[in-house]
Amino acid sequence: MSDVALPIPERSALWRSFKRHPSAVVAAGIVALIAAGAVLAPLLASQNPFDPASLELANSLLPPVWIDGGEARFLLGSDDQGRDMFSALLYGSRISLIVGLAAVAFSALLGVAVGLLAGYAGGWLDAVLMRLADVQLTFPAILIALMVDGFVRAALPAAVHEGIALYVLIFSIGIADWPQYARVVRAGTAVQKTLGYVAAARVMGVGPSRIVLRHILPNVLSAVFVLATLGFTSAIIAEATLSFLGVGMPPTSPSLGTLIRIGNDFLFSGEWWITLFPSLTLVGLALGVNVLGDWLRDALNPRLRT
Amino acid sequence: MRTFISVAAAVMMLAGPVQAQNTLRWASQGDGFTLDPHAQNEGQTHAINRQMMEPLIERRPDLTKIPALALSWTLINPTTWEFKLRPKVKFHDGRAFSADDVVFSYKRAMMPTSDMKDIISTLKDVTKVDDLTVHFITTGPDPVFPDVATNIFIMSKSWAEEHKVTAPQDIVAKQETYAVRNAIGTGPFKLQLREPDVRTVMVKNTEWWGYADPAYKDHNVDRVVFTPVANAATRVAALLSGELDFLLDPPVQDVARIESSGQFTLQRVPEVRSIFLGMKTNTKELASSSVKGKNPFSDIRVRRAMNMAVDVNAITKRTMRGQAQPAGYVLPPGVHGYHADLDQHLPFDVEGAKKLLTEAGYPNGFDVRLDCPNDRYLNDEEICQAVTGMLARVGVKVTLDLKPRTLHFPKIQNDTSDFYMLGWGTLTTDAYYHLSFMVLTSSTWNRTGYLDQKMEDLVNALGVETDIAKRDAMIREASVRSRDGYATIPLHTQFLTWATRKNVTVPITADNLPAFRYARFAK
Numbered sequence: 001m002s003d004v005a006l007p008i009p010e011r012s013a014l015w016r017s018f019k020r021h022p023s024a025v026v027a028a029g030i031v032a033l034i035a036a037g038a039v040l041a042p043l044l045a046s047q048n049p050f051d052p053a054s055l056e057l058a059n060s061l062l063p064p065v066w067i068d069g070g071e072a073r074f075l076l077g078s079d080d081q082g083r084d085m086f087s088a089l090l091y092g093s094r095i096s097l098i099v100g101l102a103a104v105a106f107s108a109l110l111g112v113a114v115g116l117l118a119g120y121a122g123g124w125l126d127a128v129l130m131r132l133a134d135v136q137l138t139f140p141a142i143l144i145a146l147m148v149d150g151f152v153r154a155a156l157p158a159a160v161h162e163g164i165a166l167y168v169l170i171f172s173i174g175i176a177d178w179p180q181y182a183r184v185v186r187a188g189t190a191v192q193k194t195l196g197y198v199a200a201a202r203v204m205g206v207g208p209s210r211i212v213l214r215h216i217l218p219n220v221l222s223a224v225f226v227l228a229t230l231g232f233t234s235a236i237i238a239e240a241t242l243s244f245l246g247v248g249m250p251p252t253s254p255s256l257g258t259l260i261r262i263g264n265d266f267l268f269s270g271e272w273w274i275t276l277f278p279s280l281t282l283v284g285l286a287l288g289v290n291v292l293g294d295w296l297r298d299a300l301n302p303r304l305r306t
Numbered sequence: 307m308r309t310f311i312s313v314a315a316a317v318m319m320l321a322g323p324v325q326a327q328n329t330l331r332w333a334s335q336g337d338g339f340t341l342d343p344h345a346q347n348e349g350q351t352h353a354i355n356r357q358m359m360e361p362l363i364e365r366r367p368d369l370t371k372i373p374a375l376a377l378s379w380t381l382i383n384p385t386t387w388e389f390k391l392r393p394k395v396k397f398h399d400g401r402a403f404s405a406d407d408v409v410f411s412y413k414r415a416m417m418p419t420s421d422m423k424d425i426i427s428t429l430k431d432v433t434k435v436d437d438l439t440v441h442f443i444t445t446g447p448d449p450v451f452p453d454v455a456t457n458i459f460i461m462s463k464s465w466a467e468e469h470k471v472t473a474p475q476d477i478v479a480k481q482e483t484y485a486v487r488n489a490i491g492t493g494p495f496k497l498q499l500r501e502p503d504v505r506t507v508m509v510k511n512t513e514w515w516g517y518a519d520p521a522y523k524d525h526n527v528d529r530v531v532f533t534p535v536a537n538a539a540t541r542v543a544a545l546l547s548g549e550l551d552f553l554l555d556p557p558v559q560d561v562a563r564i565e566s567s568g569q570f571t572l573q574r575v576p577e578v579r580s581i582f583l584g585m586k587t588n589t590k591e592l593a594s595s596s597v598k599g600k601n602p603f604s605d606i607r608v609r610r611a612m613n614m615a616v617d618v619n620a621i622t623k624r625t626m627r628g629q630a631q632p633a634g635y636v637l638p639p640g641v642h643g644y645h646a647d648l649d650q651h652l653p654f655d656v657e658g659a660k661k662l663l664t665e666a667g668y669p670n671g672f673d674v675r676l677d678c679p680n681d682r683y684l685n686d687e688e689i690c691q692a693v694t695g696m697l698a699r700v701g702v703k704v705t706l707d708l709k710p711r712t713l714h715f716p717k718i719q720n721d722t723s724d725f726y727m728l729g730w731g732t733l734t735t736d737a738y739y740h741l742s743f744m745v746l747t748s749s750t751w752n753r754t755g756y757l758d759q760k761m762e763d764l765v766n767a768l769g770v771e772t773d774i775a776k777r778d779a780m781i782r783e784a785s786v787r788s789r790d791g792y793a794t795i796p797l798h799t800q801f802l803t804w805a806t807r808k809n810v811t812v813p814i815t816a817d818n819l820p821a822f823r824y825a826r827f828a829k
Binding site: 051052053055056057058060061080081082157162250251252264265266267268269270271 | 537538539542543546557559560562563594617620621624625675687688691692694695696697698699704705706708
């Protein structure tokens with residue numbers, strides 16, 4: 001992660017590199033599949049698992065269709081409330097992806113802004129912002145997310161919380177991750193600031209905000225992309241962790257983590273499908289994005305480029 | 307190699323006698339609230355405390371009464387019970403037990419901060435006659451007072467004075483006192499370590515009077531370790547992997563798995579406890595609902611509709627996997643005054659419920675918050691989710707607020723819940739106890755606010771009625787009136803299943819309060 005401030009290579013070069021890495025292609029395929037399922041969930045799902053009125057207790061705990069007792073309507077079986085697992089997976093992945101994307105966007109935006117400001121301004125502002133980031137980095141991200149989530153949960157009435165649980169999750173995960181972006185961007189900015197083109201721009205009378213946004217930002221962005229891809233995975237996993245611990249999405253609108261938690265209670269009694277399928281989906285998604293992120297990092301790194 | 311084996315054998319022989327100590331390791335999903343015996347009238351709290359402290363009269367596992375700190379009790383006139391106390395009893399730290407402690411404990415249990423005061427509401431005064439005789443004076447004739455006396459644990463007066471805990475902890479105000487984490491009693495086990503929500507360790511009280519009593523002579527438990535484990539799967543894993551000897555509440559879905567392992571004895575009994583949902587009927591509007599200016603639950607048609615919308619048979623069959631019996635009113639089988647013919651839930655009828663809601667002016671339903679515990683009753687969280695789905699089908703949008711019991715029960719006691727789950731078990735095996743707590747509007751455990759003056763009068767009169775036939779008729783009438791007010795949605799009576807390792811016996815009790823004085827390790 002020390003290679004900051006690299007220019008983004010040409011699009012065709014990136015594409016060539018992608019085609020030469022079968023693992024990246026497979027990973028992209030998996031991610032695309034899950035993403036497509038999540039986006040098209042209302043069309044593909046046989047029920048809306050978030051609508052309690054669509055659940056029939058009589059359909060609870062049905063095994064997947066290929067096992068005796070399974071029903072075609074419940075392709076991957078059903079959970080203890082009669083929720084179709086396949087539909088729950090589609091909608092659950094939706095939450096994972098939304099939380100992942102939004103949390104990353106939030107922390108990247110915040111981190112980049114802080115990093116540019118600290119790196120370009122320097123001085124006491126730099127010191128204050130970076131010490132703040134240092135302090136926050138000493139806490140594990142999941143702890144901060146837990147703290148924020150717990151605080152909001154205690155402060156808000158349940159009815160309000162249920163409506164905004166998703167945003168609370170995004171905020172608490174997003175706020176936990178910004179120092180990483182801030183540090184990388186700040187380092188890049190500090191280097192770029194001393195380069196000739198910045199000095200030239202300054203001499204020409206270009207204002208500081210324009211220099212930062214138009215000239216420096218594009219040059220530090222490639223590192224942000226790599227961080228964001230990897231951060232996306234950790235955000236998805238953080239969401240699943242919080243939901244697994246019972247502080248994320250409420251059981252009436254389950255995400256993948258909530259489903260794994262619910263299914264956990266049924267492992268001993270043989271209803272393995274409630275926990276297995278969400279787990280596999282989560283693993284597929286996290287692994288896929290991570291492999292893509294690794295490839296992207298290598299592809300953007302000129303020293304590793306062949 | 308041979309030397310190694312003989313050394314190992316010698317070490318094992320040395321270690322032998324230490325390991326022979328019989329430690330009973332048990333778990334349940336939640337911990338007791340407090341060690342203060344009068345601060346919270348709640349099952350698990352009593353289950354922890356009853357190992358260390360004793361009432362005047364004790365219940366055997368079959369719930370019949372047996373002398374404990376009292377040797378005999380007689381009605382000397384219609385309103386006075388005379389209790390003769392057991393001589394030469396000592397508290398855990400050596401203090402002698404006497405009539406002063408009994409008078410002190412009962413007066414303490416009658417104080418405003420006591421949660422046991424409602425159960426002894428017929429008690430007017432308690433006086434010491436001599437060191438081993440106490441008189442209980444009731445407001446009117448109270449034939450079931452000995453049953454009530456099984457629930458008031460006796461504390462040491464001098465210990466309480468020494469530690470400034472002469473008044474019960476005010477649990478609603480989250481008060482912290484010395485008696486919350488420390489306790490002495492006269493019972494078979496002494497407190498060694500108390501870490502709330504983590505671990506509670508008790509050791510054998512070698513000075514216990516019971517060792518001289520034939521009823522307990524083969525008592526052989528040296529140590530009791532209690533660990534609350536909230537997660538159902540973790541609880542079962544702990545049992546199966548040998549970390550526990552006794553599990554109070556195996557999840558219903560795992561009973562078959564535990565049984566099939568062949569290492570455990572499973573005992574089953576219908577618990578004397580009704581699981582139900584209470585609806586607040588007496589406020590102008592519901593705090594958690596967007597309906598303003600009126601309270602949907604004040605309308606009996608809405609309450610009937612709520613009852614009709616909940617399919618109790620489906621919950622019993624699916625969520626409880628048959629380990630429960632559907633309930634029609636809030637009085638469980640096994641209680642004196644229970645009538646099977648009254649125990650009929652309104653038939654499940656979605657269309658009928660919608661029609662009633664429309665008549666009541668809620669054609670599109672309304673929204674409300676349902677407060678549920680997630681670590682108190684068997685599958686409580688799943689049951690509440692199922693109810694949420696069923697009510698959604700008639701248009702009632704329920705926001706589920708699942709909380710651990712330490713946060714859930716205060717909502718009921720502080721009266722901040724519009725719609726709540728509660729399970730009411732028996733402490734006296736008599737309907738009066740249930741009715742006085744679940745029907746009287748003055749009870750802090752009844753937040754329905756449903757008032758029927760005739761019903762209220764009947765219940766109050768029950769406390770002092772001595773004619774059994776007349777009393778039974780009154781119980782029946784009050785039960786019918788309460789049921790037909792539909793201020794509650796009765797759900798079911800859960801079947802208790804206790805799992806014990808094969809080398810231990812812990813006799814099951816229908817009140818779900820294990821008593822380790824009856825536990826035995828195989829020799």
